[in-house]
Amino acid sequence: MQRRWLTVITLVAIWAFVGFVLAIEAYLNVRVIHMRAVDFITVGQPQFVRAAMWACMAPFILQLREKMPLSSGHWVGGITFHFLFSFVVMAVFFLGRLVAEAVFLCEPLSGFWEMAANNFWGRNIIDMAFYWGVLAFGFSSEIYRKYRNEELRSAQLEARLIETELKALRQQMHPHFLFNTMNTISVLVREGKNDEAVTLVARLSTLLRMSLDNTGVQEVTLRQEMDFLEKYLEIQKARFSDRLEVNIAISPEAMNARIPNLLLQPIVENAILHGIAPRAGPGHVDILGHVENGNVHLEVRDDGAGFDGSIRAKEGIGLANTRERLAKIYGVRGQLSLRSEPGRGVSVQIVLPHRT
Numbered sequence: 001m002q003r004r005w006l007t008v009i010t011l012v013a014i015w016a017f018v019g020f021v022l023a024i025e026a027y028l029n030v031r032v033i034h035m036r037a038v039d040f041i042t043v044g045q046p047q048f049v050r051a052a053m054w055a056c057m058a059p060f061i062l063q064l065r066e067k068m069p070l071s072s073g074h075w076v077g078g079i080t081f082h083f084l085f086s087f088v089v090m091a092v093f094f095l096g097r098l099v100a101e102a103v104f105l106c107e108p109l110s111g112f113w114e115m116a117a118n119n120f121w122g123r124n125i126i127d128m129a130f131y132w133g134v135l136a137f138g139f140s141s142e143i144y145r146k147y148r149n150e151e152l153r154s155a156q157l158e159a160r161l162i163e164t165e166l167k168a169l170r171q172q173m174h175p176h177f178l179f180n181t182m183n184t185i186s187v188l189v190r191e192g193k194n195d196e197a198v199t200l201v202a203r204l205s206t207l208l209r210m211s212l213d214n215t216g217v218q219e220v221t222l223r224q225e226m227d228f229l230e231k232y233l234e235i236q237k238a239r240f241s242d243r244l245e246v247n248i249a250i251s252p253e254a255m256n257a258r259i260p261n262l263l264l265q266p267i268v269e270n271a272i273l274h275g276i277a278p279r280a281g282p283g284h285v286d287i288l289g290h291v292e293n294g295n296v297h298l299e300v301r302d303d304g305a306g307f308d309g310s311i312r313a314k315e316g317i318g319l320a321n322t323r324e325r326l327a328k329i330y331g332v333r334g335q336l337s338l339r340s341e342p343g344r345g346v347s348v349q350i351v352l353p354h355r356t
Contacts, residue, residue: 011055019044019051022126046097053093054130061131062138070139086131093127094120180269181207184239200238207231218329222289222296223255229264229287236272243282244272250289257296258355260325267300267348270319275304275345295333296354301347306340319348326350 023044030038064085072078098116102108181204188197210228226248237244268285276283288299319338326334333353340346 015051015055016048018054019048022047022050046101049097050093050127054127054134057089058134058137061134065135065138070135082131082135086128089131090125090127091120180273181235184235187239196238200235203231203235203238207235218261219258220261221255222250222257222259222298225259225261225264226250226255226287228262229268232265232268240272240276243279244276245282245284247284247286250287251291253291254289254296256356257291257352259296259298259352260329263322263325263350264298264300266322267319267350271300271302271304271346271348275302279304291354294354296350296352298350298352299347301345303345306342306345322350326352 026047027038027040027043030043068078068081070078070082095116185197185200188200210231233246271285276285284303286301290297323336326336330353335351337349
């Protein structure tokens with residue numbers, strides 16, 4: 001409702017401005033021709049009437065343009081029709097104005113047609129320009145509306161495409177995670193640790209239930225992600241026992257930040273499989289998080305053997321998918337960096353916009 005009133009006020013202001021410009025132009029012309037001072041209101045009043053008439057005619061002309069587009073008849077028919085109609089509108093307004101002036105001033109109508117013929121090709125021709133100006137406004141508005149609709153459809157299509165790609169990326173990680181977990185259970189069974197294997201199956205069931213509860217959810221809070229991650233770490237600790245130590249240090253304000261679902265799990269999984277599993281002795285995995293300068297900073301690091309050479313060549317499916325998800329959701333504001341030195345482990349750092 002408020003927007004409609006704003007539109008009405010804007011249109012009234014535009015046509016009032018048009019009337020004011022016409023009034024000034026007529027006033028200056030009269031002064032130059034008669035070389036004397038004239039009353040601005042007397043000279044300008046007909047011009048405001050002219051602007052008001054066009055303000056009332058504009059909606060009708062715009063509807064007529066829709067029923068008879070300029071492109072009708074290979075453009076020839078449409079342009080010819082509107083040219084003739086603009087001439088008729090101009091002539092009717094011109095003759096009506098002369099009649100109104102004669103009646104208002106109580107002047108006789110004798111010699112009316114002669115006077116009309118002598119003054120017909122005067123300033124009233126501008127009314128045809130107004131007609132085509134209204135047509136141009138309608139034409140440009142249509143083009144802009146089509147552009148906005150195409151832009152909206154493109155944005156919706158891109159959003160659906162990104163959503164589909166994100167879903168595919170996340171589903172690609174699930175078999176990878178399940179394979180490694182089932183492999184852990186099979187190792188426990190082969191080692192005769194049946195009770196631990198049963199416990200691990202129960203924990204896996206809980207973990208899968210949590211995963212199914214978030215099916216279709218693209219973002220969760222960091223607190224929810226950590227709840228899921230702790231269940232996953234219980235499974236890994238069952239396999240590595242006292243060889244795996246995990247330190248979690250996340251600031252309270254970061255816990256409420258929204259992050260992509262299953263963001264940290266594949267990174268922690270990589271840290272355990274590549275940083276802890278090859279070691280004979282115990283190893284550490286640190287999960288850190290804090291908020292700084294409007295961004296959430298997350299880090300997962302291990303104290304494994306590390307590596308040198310090409311970092312990208314060391315990225316597995318988990319890190320590659322995570323990097324691609326960040327790029328699709330946050331663009332340049334989502335960053336993932338991988339750092340490592342031989343003998344000093346690997347650090348994966350993530351920067352995201354802080355959203356709650």
